[in-house]
Amino acid sequence: MKLTxxxxxxxxxxxxxxxxxxxxxxxxxxxxxxxxSFFTPVNxxxxxxxxxxxxxxxxxxxxNVDLSGLxxxxxxxxxxxxxxDKELSYARTLRTELNVFExxxxxxxxxxxxxxxxxxxxxxxxxxxxxxxxxxxxGIVACDTMNLWIEIRRKELLKLLKKVDIFLLNDAEARQxxxxxxxxxxxxxxxxxxxxxxxxxxxxxxxxxxxxxxxxLTPAYPVKKVSDPTGAGDTFAGAMLGYITGRKKMSPxxxxxxxxxxxxxxxxxxxxxxxxxxxxxxxADVKARYERFKKLTRF
Amino acid sequence: MKLTxxxxxxxxxxxxxxxxxxxxxxxxxxxxxxxxSFFTPVNxxxxxxxxxxxxxxxxxxxxNVDLSGLxxxxxxxxxxxxxxDKELSYARTLRTELNVFExxxxxxxxxxxxxxxxxxxxxxxxxxxxxxxxxxxxGIVACDTMNLWIEIRRKELLKLLKKVDIFLLNDAEARQxxxxxxxxxxxxxxxxxxxxxxxxxxxxxxxxxxxxxxxxLTPAYPVKKVSDPTGAGDTFAGAMLGYITGRKKMSPxxxxxxxxxxxxxxxxxxxxxxxxxxxxxxxADVKARYERFKKLTRF
Numbered sequence: 001m002k003l004t005x006x007x008x009x010x011x012x013x014x015x016x017x018x019x020x021x022x023x024x025x026x027x028x029x030x031x032x033x034x035x036x037s038f039f040t041p042v043n044x045x046x047x048x049x050x051x052x053x054x055x056x057x058x059x060x061x062x063x064n065v066d067l068s069g070l071x072x073x074x075x076x077x078x079x080x081x082x083x084x085d086k087e088l089s090y091a092r093t094l095r096t097e098l099n100v101f102e103x104x105x106x107x108x109x110x111x112x113x114x115x116x117x118x119x120x121x122x123x124x125x126x127x128x129x130x131x132x133x134x135x136x137x138x139g140i141v142a143c144d145t146m147n148l149w150i151e152i153r154r155k156e157l158l159k160l161l162k163k164v165d166i167f168l169l170n171d172a173e174a175r176q177x178x179x180x181x182x183x184x185x186x187x188x189x190x191x192x193x194x195x196x197x198x199x200x201x202x203x204x205x206x207x208x209x210x211x212x213x214x215x216x217l218t219p220a221y222p223v224k225k226v227s228d229p230t231g232a233g234d235t236f237a238g239a240m241l242g243y244i245t246g247r248k249k250m251s252p253x254x255x256x257x258x259x260x261x262x263x264x265x266x267x268x269x270x271x272x273x274x275x276x277x278x279x280x281x282x283x284a285d286v287k288a289r290y291e292r293f294k295k296l297t298r299f
Numbered sequence: 300m301k302l303t304x305x306x307x308x309x310x311x312x313x314x315x316x317x318x319x320x321x322x323x324x325x326x327x328x329x330x331x332x333x334x335x336s337f338f339t340p341v342n343x344x345x346x347x348x349x350x351x352x353x354x355x356x357x358x359x360x361x362x363n364v365d366l367s368g369l370x371x372x373x374x375x376x377x378x379x380x381x382x383x384d385k386e387l388s389y390a391r392t393l394r395t396e397l398n399v400f401e402x403x404x405x406x407x408x409x410x411x412x413x414x415x416x417x418x419x420x421x422x423x424x425x426x427x428x429x430x431x432x433x434x435x436x437x438g439i440v441a442c443d444t445m446n447l448w449i450e451i452r453r454k455e456l457l458k459l460l461k462k463v464d465i466f467l468l469n470d471a472e473a474r475q476x477x478x479x480x481x482x483x484x485x486x487x488x489x490x491x492x493x494x495x496x497x498x499x500x501x502x503x504x505x506x507x508x509x510x511x512x513x514x515x516l517t518p519a520y521p522v523k524k525v526s527d528p529t530g531a532g533d534t535f536a537g538a539m540l541g542y543i544t545g546r547k548k549m550s551p552x553x554x555x556x557x558x559x560x561x562x563x564x565x566x567x568x569x570x571x572x573x574x575x576x577x578x579x580x581x582x583a584d585v586k587a588r589y590e591r592f593k594k595l596t597r598f
Contacts, residue, residue, distance in 0.1 A: 087480070181386070184523050205504035206518055217518045217595050219505055224483050256598035296516050297596065299555040 007121025009046040013081040024274035028121035031231035036242025045069035049077040068109035125156040142166035161194035221267040239265035306420025308345040312380040323573035327420035330530035335541025344368035348376040367408035424455040441465035460493035520566040538564035
C-alpha cells in the first residue's frame with residue numbers, strides 16, 4: 001500500500017535568535033512526505049512554481065516520493081517568512097506569498113488509488129476537502145491542521161472532521177478548537193465532532209492519543225538542541241501515517257508505535273533548518289532512536 | 300528497612316478559583332510520609348503545636364507512620380495560607396506563620412537508625428543539613444526543595460547537594476538553580492554540583508531522571524480534574540523513597556518504578572484538598588493506577 005500526501009510545498013525564510021535562512025525547502029506536504037518515505041512509498045500532491053529548485057524535486061524522487069502529483073506552474077513557489085521567539089515556541093509570520101498556490105485545484109494523478117491511505121497535511125481545509133472528494137478514499141484518512149484554519153475555516157474544518165479517521169493537532173489548537181482549557185474536555189469535544197482517533201501533540205512534552213477516551217500517552221523523543229521547529233508537526237503526521245501504511249494491518253499496537261515514530265522523526269526535523277535536513281537521516285538513525293526511546297521509557 | 304522523613308507539618312489554608320479550605324492537614328513531611336507509608340514503614344521527624352488535631356496524629360499512626368520524632372510543643376502549628384491562580388499552576392503565598400517551627404532543632408528518636416533511608420523533604424536546607432549531620436545516614440539520602448530555598452539558601456542547598464544521592468526539583472526550580480533555560484544544561488549543571496541522581500518533575504508533563512545523562516523519562520499519570528496541587532511534589536518524593544526503601548535492593552529498574560509510583564501517588568494527592576485525601580486511597584487503588592499507566596504507556 002502507498003500513502004498519498006496533500007499539502008503545501010514552500011520556500012521558507014526562517015529567522016531564529018541564532019540564525020536566519022532564506023528560501024529553504026519547506027511546506028507541510030514536503031516535510032510529511034520526506035518523513036513518511038522512511039516507512040512507505042509516497043505520492044505527493046502539491047504545486048510549486050517554475051523557480052522551485054530542481055535539486056529539491058530530485059531529492060524527493062530519490063527518497064521514494066512520487067511527484068506525478070506535483071504540479072509545476074509558471075510563476076513563483078509559495079513562500080512563508082517567519083521569525084521565532086527566543087524560546088522557539090512561537091513563530092510570528094512576517095510574510096505569506098501564496099503565489100502559484102492561489103486558486104490551486106489539484107488533479108489526482110493516475111498513480112493514486114482509492115485504496116491508498118491519505119494524509120491531508122496542514123493546508124486550507126477547503127483544499128483538504130476538495131482532494132478528499134476527488135479521491136473518495138477507502139483507506140485510512142488522517143488530517144492535520146493549524147491555528148489559522150481553526151480561526152478562519154472553522155466550519156469547513158469541522159465538516160471535514162466527520163470524514164477522517166485520525167485527526168492531529170497540538171494542545172493549543174485543541175484548546176482553540178474546543179474552547180476548553182482542559183485537554184480531556186477538549187478531546188471529548190473534538191471526538192464528538194468526528195474522527196475516531198485524535199492525537200494531541202504537546203511539543204517537547206509528548207503526545208496523547210484519544211479514541212473514545214485516553215488510550216496512549218508518551219513523552220516526546222528528547223532533543224538536546226532545537227534549531228528550527230518548522231515542520232515538526234508535518235513530520236510527525238507523515239511518520240505516523242507512513243508507518244501505519246507500511247504495516248500490513250492497523251492495530252492499537254501499530255498506532256502506538258506510529259506515534260512514537262512520529263515523535264522520533266519530528267526530533268530529527270527540529271534539529272536542522274529546512275526539510276532537507278531529513279534527507280541526511282538514515283534508517284539506521286531512526287532505528288537507533290527508536291531503540292533508545294524504548295530503553296528510556298520502559299519501566 | 301525503614302524510611303526516615305524530615306520536613307514540615309502544617310495546617311494549610313488553601314484557596315483555588317473553585318474552593319477554599321482552612322487549616323487542613325499539610326506540610327512536606329506529612330504528605331511525604333503518608334505517601335511513603337504505602338510502600339514501607341516510616342519514621343516522621345517534625346514539629347507541631349498543641350493545637351494540632353489529635354485525629355491527624357492518629358491517622359498517621361494508623362498508616363504505619365511512627366511519630367516518636369514528631370515533637371509536640373506548646374503553641375501554634377506552622378501555618379501556610381496560599382491562593383492558586385485559575386490554572387492551578389502557581390500558588391501565591393498569602394501568609395506564612397512559622398510558629399513552633401521557629402528555631403526548631405529536632406531530636407533524633409531512638410527508633411531512627413543510620414541504616415535507614417532518609418528523605419529530606421522540602422524545608423529550609425539548614426534544617427535538612429542539621430538532621431543529616433545528626434543522623435549520619437548510611438542508607439540512600441534524597442533531598443527535595445523549592446524556589447524559596449533556591450533564592451534565599453542557595454549556598455546551603457548547594458553544600459547539601461554534595462551529600463545526597465537523589466535530588467528532586469521541578470523544571471522551573473532546575474532552571475532557577477542552574478541559570479540555564481534548557482533542561483539538559485540545567486541537569487548538567489546540577490549534577491556537577493552533587494547528587495548522583497537528579498529527578499526533574501514537570502508536573503502534568505511528566506518527569507526526567509538524569510544520572511550522568513538522561514536515563515529515564517515518563518509522562519505524568521493523567522489526572523482528569525486537579526483540585527489542589529499542594530503537596531504533589533512532597534507526595535511524589537515520599538512515594539519514590541518509600542518504594543525504593545520497600546525493595547530489597549536498589550537497581551535502575553527499581554528507580555524507574557519508584558518514579559512511576561511517585562507520579563501515581565501525586566495524582567491522588569492533587570485530586571483532593573488536604574493530605575487527609577491520601578488516607579482514602581487504598582493499595583488496590585495504587586495498584587490499579589500502576590497497571591493502567593503501564594497499559595497507557597506501553598508500545
